[in-house]
Amino acid sequence: MEKTLTLMIKPASSKCNLRCDYCFYLDEENNRENKYRKIMEKNTIENIVIKAHNSSNNINYIFQGGEPALATLSWFEDFISLVNKYKKNNDIVNYSFQTNGTLIDDKFAKFLFMNNFLVGVSYDGFSRIHDLHRKYSNGEKSSRDVKHGLNYLKTNNVDHNILCVVTNEVANNISKIYPNLVQEGYSFQQYIACLDPINTDDNVFLNPKIYGKFLVELFDLWLNDLKYNKNISIRLFNNFVSILLGNSPEACDMNGVCSIQYVFESNGDVYPCDFYCLDNYYLGNINEDDFDNIDTKRKAIGFINNPPNLHEDCKNCEFLYLCRGGCPRYKDSNNKFRFCESYKYLFNMRLNQFKEIANLIIQNNS
Numbered sequence: 001m002e003k004t005l006t007l008m009i010k011p012a013s014s015k016c017n018l019r020c021d022y023c024f025y026l027d028e029e030n031n032r033e034n035k036y037r038k039i040m041e042k043n044t045i046e047n048i049v050i051k052a053h054n055s056s057n058n059i060n061y062i063f064q065g066g067e068p069a070l071a072t073l074s075w076f077e078d079f080i081s082l083v084n085k086y087k088k089n090n091d092i093v094n095y096s097f098q099t100n101g102t103l104i105d106d107k108f109a110k111f112l113f114m115n116n117f118l119v120g121v122s123y124d125g126f127s128r129i130h131d132l133h134r135k136y137s138n139g140e141k142s143s144r145d146v147k148h149g150l151n152y153l154k155t156n157n158v159d160h161n162i163l164c165v166v167t168n169e170v171a172n173n174i175s176k177i178y179p180n181l182v183q184e185g186y187s188f189q190q191y192i193a194c195l196d197p198i199n200t201d202d203n204v205f206l207n208p209k210i211y212g213k214f215l216v217e218l219f220d221l222w223l224n225d226l227k228y229n230k231n232i233s234i235r236l237f238n239n240f241v242s243i244l245l246g247n248s249p250e251a252c253d254m255n256g257v258c259s260i261q262y263v264f265e266s267n268g269d270v271y272p273c274d275f276y277c278l279d280n281y282y283l284g285n286i287n288e289d290d291f292d293n294i295d296t297k298r299k300a301i302g303f304i305n306n307p308p309n310l311h312e313d314c315k316n317c318e319f320l321y322l323c324r325g326g327c328p329r330y331k332d333s334n335n336k337f338r339f340c341e342s343y344k345y346l347f348n349m350r351l352n353q354f355k356e357i358a359n360l361i362i363q364n365n366s
Contacts, residue, residue: 004058005291006261007048008274011040011063011071013266018067018100019137022165022205024195024275025066031198032279039071040266042078047286048264049082053091055291062096064274069103073111080115096120098163100134101149102142109156119160120190121150125177129169154185161188161233167205171214178221188233191218193330193339195275201332208338212345219350226357237354243322244358253327258304262294270294272303275329311336319347 013036014029029035052059061083063076083093097112101121104112112119124130127143134142153160162181164170170177170191181189194205218234225232239249252259263271268287271277283289283297298304310325313336317323326337337343347354 003056004060005052005056006060006062006259007052008062008064008261008263009040009048009068010036010065010263010265011068011075012066013037014066015039015070016065016067016100017070017102017136018134018142020134022133022167022194025277027195027197028275028277032277034265034269034279036265036267036269038266039075040264040268042082044264044266044268044287045079046082047268049079049086051286051290053083053086053088057088057090058092060094060096062098064098067100067103068097069099069108073108076111094118098122099149100142100146101153102145104149104152106152106156109152109158112153113156113158117158119153119158120163121146121153121160122163122165123150124164124167124170125173126180129173129177132169133165133167161190162186163190163192165194166191166211166214167194168207168210171206171210174214174218175221178218182225182230182232187231190235195329196338198278203338208340208342209345211339212342215342215346216349219346219353223353223357240322240354241358241361244355245361249324253330254324258328260295260298260304262291272298272301273329275327276303311340313340317344319344319351322347322351 014025015037016023016026019026061079087093095115095117096119097117098120099122101123122134123143123146124132124134127141127147130143130146131141134146136142150160164177164181178189193211196202196204196206219237222232222234222237235251239251239254243249243254249255252261258273261273262283263274263277264286265271265277268285270283270286270289271281272283273281281301281303283294283301286294310320311331311334314320314325323337323340323343326339330338332338
């Protein structure tokens with residue numbers, strides 16, 4: 001088995017029909033010279049697919065944006081056709097699709113189901129909280145259209161989960177948000193701490209103390225459901241339990257070092273991470289370079305550091321084995337993880353319960 005390729009493709013790059021005020025990708029675009037707004041052309045798609053299947057027989061295609069659905073359904077139909085044309089008989093292919101949900105209709109949902117896409121929908125819990133930050137460019141609210149998209153995914157049996165961006169407002173309302181999502185049938189939930197703008201040490205959208213209290217409150221809600229055999233998946237907590245079981249975490253930001261990924265802008269430009277699509281991290285262009293050239297450039301710029309670049313405070317921290325120092329993009333100008341105190345608060349309050357869950361899993365599997 002050859003190495004697995006994880007390819008994040010941005011069919012419309014940072015182009016989006018919403019103007020979320022906390023959008024980290026629009027912030028990245030504003031901090032680099034090249035702006036990508038055109039839809040990815042077929043020759044670029046073909047070069048990605050051909051070179052990917054010449055390099056590996058295990059490929060994860062992840063579509064993100066901006067809003068990838070702006071490329072239209074026909075674009076994705078063409079993409080699948082090209083994969084089917086060039087993949088080898090033993091190739092393993094997985095598809096994921098992250099969307100704001102507003103452009104998903106019945107036809108699009110049927111396509112996603114037929115091609116076994118795993119879909120993530122960005123939805124901040126319930127309408128009032130969601131509409132605080134996630135609005136159209138004309139200022140209109142988006143939650144109603146997101147719910148319509150979610151309904152199309154449900155009725156067409158598309159595998160999908162909810163991605164909730166944690167802001168102060170979300171954190172302060174998790175006692176309402178989590179039960180609401182569970183009641184609506186969303187047993188797979190992700191909670192992503194909101195990224196602050198580049199080159200700022202201010203906690204613009206999420207205060208670390210509020211985030212710490214949020215983590216404990218969410219954990220208690222989750223644990224209570226587990227006691228009543230409601231198996232709700234919270235990605236962050238699942239990873240902590242996995243580490244306690246002696247496994248490697250699934251989330252790249254919890255490995256302590258960055259993973260090997262490829263992010264493709266719509267013109268074919270390649271970057272090493274969704275959080276680092278910036279001029280200093282440019283790796284090449286898939287229309288001109290193959291994966292070996294791109295990997296050589298990745299090594300040259302030193303994107304993946306081993307050992308990890310930890311803050312001095314991390315080295316003697318009792319919880320380092322769980323948090324691994326945090327994702328570099330969440331560090332301040334002093335290289336300190338912004339949510340260090342948040343995690344410490346969670347572990348000081350609930351680590352014993354995490355260990356109990358891990359022990360129960362061990363007992364049940366023995």
